[in-house]
Amino acid sequence: MSELLDIAAAVNRLLRAENILLLCHKNPDGDTLGSAGALYHALKGLGKTVAVLCADPIGARYDYMQLGLFDGSFEPKYVVAVDVAGIQLFGDAVRAYAERVDLCIDHHGSNSGYADAMLLQADAAAASEIMYDLLRAMNIDITPLIAECLYTGIATDTGCFKFANTTQRTLLTAAKLIEAGADIVRLNAALFESKTPAQLAIERLALENLQFYYDGKCAMVCLTREQIASTGADCTDIEGITGIARAIEGVQVGVTIRQQPSGSYKVSVRTVPGVDASAICRRLGGGGHTQAAGCEILGSMENTRGALLDEVKKALCMES
């Protein structure tokens, strides 16, 4: 297991580190990229050699973060993972570095402890929320660019301050980021109010494929790779539909199952407070947060649906 660090100890290690590689999780979202981006610009501002590495391509919608991607031009001496709860989430392309992570900065209570040391705050809404406190403790000047990276992470991981992980700290941090120069009108428009035709198409598809179980307490969307391909949606677009099923009156567990290009089934589970999404997914080999978790299942759509419905039933404390 990892050595658990507090903010001050993490600051010490980062200030001593040189030739730093920042690792994001695969299928990168706003939080893994935003917290990596903020730390990247902070360390660069301190004159350090630093770069960001992710197994998957990073969408053009995040270009404004100006991430410096790792091109092999230096030999990493210190490896930092941000927002990565388990080693399987790095992706095979970066596995070599994933096995030698010196420091992990994360907000997933389910973190497997794969890193040598860990700054873990499971009550933080986003890794970017922890990163703000870390950078302030490092006496980093929060530039508008750093503020926009951090705002992106916090806003995307909370559904723009709507999800159950949003706290007073979240709103206060976001207010400080506005003060530091984050242009939230532009960011919110880009992140939340700018659906592509593909996003609209996959939302429509999801609404048309909603199924209800257990007296409407569970809502499920199942999509084959052919259905997904017909919309032109990319993995970020697909992420966007994982909240639809849970956000229906009376629904306690929302499940989205989508077949991957490889044939496996990627499952996202969203729950209301009182039902543990992470427990449902852990029993199927995955993990995550109490209200938002995921797993990946091999087999057929029918088997996947059946396995999920069995676990959902247990989580709803129903007799079989």
Added chain:
Amino acid sequence: MSELLDIAAAVNRLLRAENILLLCHKNPDGDTLGSAGALYHALKGLGKTVAVLCADPIGARYDYMQLGLFDGSFEPKYVVAVDVAGIQLFGDAVRAYAERVDLCIDHHGSNSGYADAMLLQADAAAASEIMYDLLRAMNIDITPLIAECLYTGIATDTGCFKFANTTQRTLLTAAKLIEAGADIVRLNAALFESKTPAQLAIERLALENLQFYYDGKCAMVCLTREQIASTGADCTDIEGITGIARAIEGVQVGVTIRQQPSGSYKVSVRTVPGVDASAICRRLGGGGHTQAAGCEILGSMENTRGALLDEVKKALCMES
């Protein structure tokens, strides 16, 4: 025109007032109800006789505000309107009181100045944001109930902190309301994550009826009263679809036209920064905010659509 008051002057008048009637706008939303609810509980806490009046029924989803509705049991001596930009927005049922408003508390820059006196802050995201400062200046103890009324107004008028009217002040006020005891997990779930079958049905209908104009710069949803009736949607459900058209990549003006039970056409216009929604609607007899405005048009769907497209074209500064 109204006498313009600052917070201190508005506090003085409210503290001197007795037998107070609080008026909301018709088709009541979270902000008119939340700011009225907060002021209602504050004035009641001061031992005053006070009640709330609205021309339309108030949805059961707002029951937690515990609004004391006007039942005629006292003769109003002081009438306060909250979040009501023009006298036509009261509805005929409360017209008698609407013509003798002593104080209007509002955040619409387009307010017509119908009240004797006005506390107007056009840069406030919601009337509830002004109300928080007003109640603090009155030395009111912000109880959890008052905090939940105000949070409702701020969160609903900003699309949960997503719309362009959200500022640092908005987030700081919301953080203070959490500190005062607002249960935002419960409120966000109820306000934003609890779609009824009717809401789902009207969203699907809206997505199926999207039309694009002017190279995709304008997106429009037109719904007849029969289409709306088929979904079972009420006026709050319908409000929920007004953001869909604008939230598409490349769209600068999103228009929703829905036929009212009376036959007239209710129009909602949402724009990106740089395009004035209020100007579009003002020329058609309506008004509102720079990025969110509305109007009501008599005639046919075709005429209404045509009139809107003409105004949208002007707003987009295109040659005719």
